[in-house]
Amino acid sequence: KAGVTQTPRYLIKTRGQQVTLSCSPISGHRSVSWYQQTPGQGLQFLFEYFSETQRNKGNFPGRFSGRQFSNSRSEMNVSTLELGDSALYLCASSPDRRSGANVLTFGAGSRLTVL
Amino acid sequence: DQQVKQNSPSLSVQEGRISILNCDYTNSMFDYFLWYKKYPAEGPTFLISISSIKDKNEDGRFTVFLNKSAKHLSLHIVPSQPGDSAVYFCAASARGNTGKLIFGQGTTLQVKP
Numbered sequence: 001k002a003g004v005t006q007t008p009r010y011l012i013k014t015r016g017q018q019v020t021l022s023c024s025p026i027s028g029h030r031s032v033s034w035y036q037q038t039p040g041q042g043l044q045f046l047f048e049y050f051s052e053t054q055r056n057k058g059n060f061p062g063r064f065s066g067r068q069f070s071n072s073r074s075e076m077n078v079s080t081l082e083l084g085d086s087a088l089y090l091c092a093s094s095p096d097r098r099s100g101a102n103v104l105t106f107g108a109g110s111r112l113t114v115l
Numbered sequence: 116d117q118q119v120k121q122n123s124p125s126l127s128v129q130e131g132r133i134s135i136l137n138c139d140y141t142n143s144m145f146d147y148f149l150w151y152k153k154y155p156a157e158g159p160t161f162l163i164s165i166s167s168i169k170d171k172n173e174d175g176r177f178t179v180f181l182n183k184s185a186k187h188l189s190l191h192i193v194p195s196q197p198g199d200s201a202v203y204f205c206a207a208s209a210r211g212n213t214g215k216l217i218f219g220q221g222t223t224l225q226v227k228p
Contacts, residue, residue: 043218
């Protein structure tokens with residue numbers, strides 16, 4: 001089975017620009033979550049999508065948004081980039097079982113640098 | 116408000132010995148706990164998990180212990196190997212929020228040959 005695929009792996013943007021990151025979950029996984037990792041704040045939850053609906057949202061400003069498509073692929077968008085948005089953005093998918101273990105499998109991440 | 120804490124930023128052990136990584140949490144609603152291992156420039160890799168209805172779970176060299184009254188969990192690695200050197204994250208989720216993991220700050224484990 002292919003793992004969680006994130007594109008692009010690396011990108012550089014300037015302040016004020018916007019960026020879109022893509023995530024293809026493991027086949028059959030319907031839940032996709034996004035996380036931001038920075039040296040100062042660690043790994044922080046951004047949002048979760050299930051069946052094309054945002055099911056959960058973390059404590060991030062409205063500049064951070066996402067969506068999920070009918071094939072479970074997901075994108076996240078950051079508008080009006082700030083220097084502090086420089087981070088590793090991680091996508092994770094899970095089968096979202098109603099019972100039992102529900103382990104998130106992470107992709108390799110998209111490293112965003114804002115200059 | 117940090118709901119999941121890993122108070123030791125780093126740990127160094129000798130190959131073959133036991134590594135013990137600790138994690139504390141504050142939210143009583145957490146009912147599922149996971150440990151992930153992370154190498155630089157890679158995503159976290161799942162190691163082992165435990166449900167709040169258990170107090171111990173084993174998988175090969177890895178054992179996780181959960182003490183609900185103390186809101187504390189620990190990961191034991193026996194025997195430690197140099198390939199175990201990585202950053203270890205403790206994470207927790209609440210019932211109905213399985214896609215939302217709250218992570219600790221991580222502990223960097225170095226296993227010396």
